[in-house]
Amino acid sequence: MKLIEDMKIVKNCEIAKNIYEMTLTGDNVKLMNQPGQFVNIKITEMSQLILRRPISICEIDQEKKQIKLIYRIKGQGTEILAKKLPGEVINIFGPLGNGYPEYSIKNHETALLVGGGIGVAPLYELAKRLSRRKIKVKSVLGFATMTDVFYEKEFSFYGEVHVATIDGSYNFNGNVLDLIKSKNLQFDVIYGCGPQAMLKAINDEYINLKKGYLSLEERMACGIGACYACVCDKANKSTETVRICKEGPVFKLGEVEI
Numbered sequence: 117m118k119l120i121e122d123m124k125i126v127k128n129c130e131i132a133k134n135i136y137e138m139t140l141t142g143d144n145v146k147l148m149n150q151p152g153q154f155v156n157i158k159i160t161e162m163s164q165l166i167l168r169r170p171i172s173i174c175e176i177d178q179e180k181k182q183i184k185l186i187y188r189i190k191g192q193g194t195e196i197l198a199k200k201l202p203g204e205v206i207n208i209f210g211p212l213g214n215g216y217p218e219y220s221i222k223n224h225e226t227a228l229l230v231g232g233g234i235g236v237a238p239l240y241e242l243a244k245r246l247s248r249r250k251i252k253v254k255s256v257l258g259f260a261t262m263t264d265v266f267y268e269k270e271f272s273f274y275g276e277v278h279v280a281t282i283d284g285s286y287n288f289n290g291n292v293l294d295l296i297k298s299k300n301l302q303f304d305v306i307y308g309c310g311p312q313a314m315l316k317a318i319n320d321e322y323i324n325l326k327k328g329y330l331s332l333e334e335r336m337a338c339g340i341g342a343c344y345a346c347v348c349d350k351a352n353k354s355t356e357t358v359r360i361c362k363e364g365p366v367f368k369l370g371e372v373e374i
């Protein structure tokens with residue numbers, strides 16, 4: 117089966133300031149079965165937007181043949197995406213990459229999901245799947261400010277949720293790591309996605325203490341491992357690199373240089 121498909125937009129609406137949730141339907145949903153994978157979206161045929169835009173898969177509904185994506189308006193590509201209407205089609209390449217290994221945690225263990233900003237999105241399908249296995253899920257969602265907050269209620273269906281804002285305008289005042297420490301959250305396996313500084317802080321803090329998986333982000337071109345636009349160094353081996361789109365975007369704690 118081809119990984120490229122024109123998928124139909126079912127819904128595309130703003131859920132927080134400049135944050136949009138898009139629901140898509142198509143046959144290729146049946147290939148999407150791993151939390152943390154991404155799709156590469158062709159925005160238009162315009163030459164200045166020739167590169168596809170990588171966006172994580174937030175939720176997968178096999179019965180309805182639907183996926184949800186959550187994206188932040190950042191530049192020209194996502195701005196155009198936000199104007200698309202239900203009924204229109206967009207060309208989707210995916211699923212791509214390796215997501216979170218959901219069976220990396222045992223049934224009696226506790227998972228801590230840590231999302232920063234738009235990095236909250238790929239953790240949602242993981243939360244759903246882990247809780248279906250009766251694994252205890254704790255989610256820590258970090259945002260810059262109150263108007264950025266999204267999916268607090270959605271995550272609460274699957275376990276306890278803690279929200280931190282950097283400016284203190286909503287719930288905990290500080291970053292996600294401050295919150296984890298201040299509330300003394302206990303867990304066995306940590307799963308993270310968010311800004312590089314947040315991932316580095318998690319990596320440095322838990323590298324020798326916990327099992328964990330982090331989803332990295334890098335500017336991409338092909339999205340399939342062919343162009344080497346997205347390489348990063350393997351930890352402690354500066355001559356060895358990995359491609360974030362192909363070997364990742366999810367890596368074990370301590371596996372790559374952040």
Ligand SMILES: Cc1cc2nc3c(=O)[nH]c(=O)nc-3n(C[C@H](O)[C@H](O)[C@H](O)COP(=O)(O)OP(=O)(O)OC[C@H]3O[C@@H](n4cnc5c(N)ncnc54)[C@H](O)[C@@H]3O)c2cc1C
Nearest residue numbers: 167169170171172186187188190191192193194334335336
């Ligand atoms: C694996 C992966 C998953 C992602 N998941 C999401 C998600 O779920 N939601 C979301 O809002 N964003 C996500 N991003 C970031 C998203 O791809 C960029 O915000 C988006 O491509 C910006 O496009 P633009 O045209 O609006 O911005 P512009 O800045 O105009 O983009 C110019 C070029 O830079 C690239 N680019 C810019 N920022 C990034 C970035 N952070 N990462 C990769 N390429 C970038 C664009 O793809 C484009 O080729 C993800 C990135 C990666 C690598």
Ligand code: FES
Nearest residue numbers: 337339341344361
């Ligand atoms: S984007 Fe081409 S190798 Fe990763």
